[in-house]
Amino acid sequence: MMEKKLGRPRSEETRKAILSAAYEMLVENGFKSITIEGISERAGVSKATIYKWWPNKAAVVLDGFFDATVSMLGIPDTGSVKEDLFIQISSLASFLTSSKGKVLLELIAEGQSDSNVAQEYRNRYFHPRRLISKAILEKAEARHELKKDLDLELLIDLLFAPLFYRLLITGEPVDPFFIERLISYVLIGSESD
């Protein structure tokens, strides 16, 4: 019934050193420039140890990223959908446009050719945040701020997709004014009365 733990236990210190090294290098020079050899050197750790616990570069880097990006994820609750959404979307936008957020975009890029990576950022990043958005909208629904029977999933897509569209594709700026207009427009069709 009990799991046996034979042999020398895995060093937590080493694990952290690897993840920090990976994350630092990620922020400094971007995903593309990272090498396992570099991580190993920076972390003062043997390459073999890295390969022992992670199958490839993407896996280490993802772990490093999410290990460092454990955030609060509080649900804003001002009493107004618009404000709640503005808070959530703004904070996402300012993260994405920071140097740390750039990394997330690179991981999304990596996910196009590595489905494990895609799986990871969906589960570890997008899914939890989507639940929050949904909670915001459901509360608003309960307060009768919104029409009944709205397609909340579509609504969420409409609220978030443009941020990534601009950052990943068109390169247009994502500023508070844009977010303001975005929320306003998307919610027009959803207001009750």
Place this chain on the structure above:
Amino acid sequence: MMEKKLGRPRSEETRKAILSAAYEMLVENGFKSITIEGISERAGVSKATIYKWWPNKAAVVLDGFFDATVSMLGIPDTGSVKEDLFIQISSLASFLTSSKGKVLLELIAEGQSDSNVAQEYRNRYFHPRRLISKAILEKAEARHELKKDLDLELLIDLLFAPLFYRLLITGEPVDPFFIERLISYVLIGSESD
């Protein structure tokens, strides 16, 4: 005053061989698996020749891709915005979900770490298509199908962003039913009267 063209002229045959080789390999195994060495071998061309005319892998591959994807780009004109948009968005969606379209997503991914690539697909792919969308909406405006003073740029973002959001990030399906709901919802706030 005239530019002199001394020596052996550049071989058009060679140029085409390189671009086709690049494109074929792109469709077959994806961007990541492409190597200049592979292209050189497949095209029966020296590596040095490739480097002579393109600065790096991404440049050749982009050229190969856009060289092969010269499409019609007709402006749909059914007399109904919804239908026009449905035609344009559907055809984009079916392209993006095809094996050739997958390549575009990979190029977008590549663009996250190589701004030249980003510049290229913006200018050669997205900009022309955006003009068409704008034309559709402006015609509709002229027909008074839409309210005056709409933020057309925002509208276009809202119509296209969700496709890429789903394909690049969430992995949710992009089917005709989704497109239908998307267009409907986005246009609610824009209809005149």
Place this chain on the structure above:
Amino acid sequence: MMEKKLGRPRSEETRKAILSAAYEMLVENGFKSITIEGISERAGVSKATIYKWWPNKAAVVLDGFFDATVSMLGIPDTGSVKEDLFIQISSLASFLTSSKGKVLLELIAEGQSDSNVAQEYRNRYFHPRRLISKAILEKAEARHELKKDLDLELLIDLLFAPLFYRLLITGEPVDPFFIERLISYVLIGSESD
């Protein structure tokens, strides 16, 4: 005054398992292919245990070899030097050309870069056998089969060196006919009267 033997005593079973594993692997695939890791696995023993008792690979392997090659070493005594020598040299030759003997040649090879190894095979293999050869020759001297005041050491070198010369260097065969001629020629200059 007495040595204290505190703690758990060394396991004889383990010692044997290591030596047998080493010897088997030695005969199967040769010295070069042996790894401590392999021995440890095959013997069902921890690497650390091996390093506890032997300083390096060569030491274990040597022990394994000599542990398995404890031979009779009887002194032939037919009454005739030639025959006695023929018996001894032939049996050496047939050992050296067997798969087990090949190992001895590999150990000699190893001895060129590891003086401990050289020391070991000299003391544990060659010295005892040289004493026998000397005994044979001294008996013959006592029987007046040989001249007085012969340089027995030189004689022994001349009798054995060619075997190793052929096996280690020239690759020429070492067969009974060769041994016959060898002994005959070497003893010509040594016969009394």
Place this chain on the structure above:
Amino acid sequence: MMEKKLGRPRSEETRKAILSAAYEMLVENGFKSITIEGISERAGVSKATIYKWWPNKAAVVLDGFFDATVSMLGIPDTGSVKEDLFIQISSLASFLTSSKGKVLLELIAEGQSDSNVAQEYRNRYFHPRRLISKAILEKAEARHELKKDLDLELLIDLLFAPLFYRLLITGEPVDPFFIERLISYVLIGSESD
């Protein structure tokens, strides 16, 4: 009929740099301590280039050794077999006991587990020298210094084997006095009259 020589020709400079580096390291620290990586670094050459032209470490090192050890190989001709042999054997002995000669012993060692190596030193080193010994003995035969119908091959084995036997196995010294006695004893059975 003509061999075509397409492409960039192999760099002679690079080839030499590799062989010298290999040889220097061989003499300095012995065969065991040599690494391809070390040679590559010392020669200022890419590892890939080394692997392009030589299949493994032994091959490079052998080439380096024989490239550096191109010797005169004159046939001594004093008119006396004993003296001729003494000259040849002495010069071999002093080579073998020098730091450069130690390398040859290490190559012989390597040859025990790599038959290509064995083949090489037989063809490139031992065979030519054996021909000289034979020439010396044949001249002596022609001068009637030696008996007719002697087994010259055996004679040569007896003259050279003890040197290697002592150096490779017993560790006994190989000095002029020993060589003197060796030659004298071996030739006793061969003198005419």
Place this chain on the structure above:
DNA sequence: TCCTAATCGAGACGGTACGTCTGGTCTTGAG
């Protein structure tokens, strides 16, 4: 029966070198 001390297995770890691969540059001679 408990205590003390050494041995042992399992296996993590920092290293070093392996032999391979690709990117990008350079050198030749033919066209």
Place this chain on the structure above:
DNA sequence: CTCAAGACCAGACGTACCGTCTCGATTAGGA
């Protein structure tokens, strides 16, 4: 001047063993 052929450097890849190191479980004799 262009091109094919192909040699070359740089540097990361992922693997294999090395020899060292915990950790917990065993196994003796002595208290």
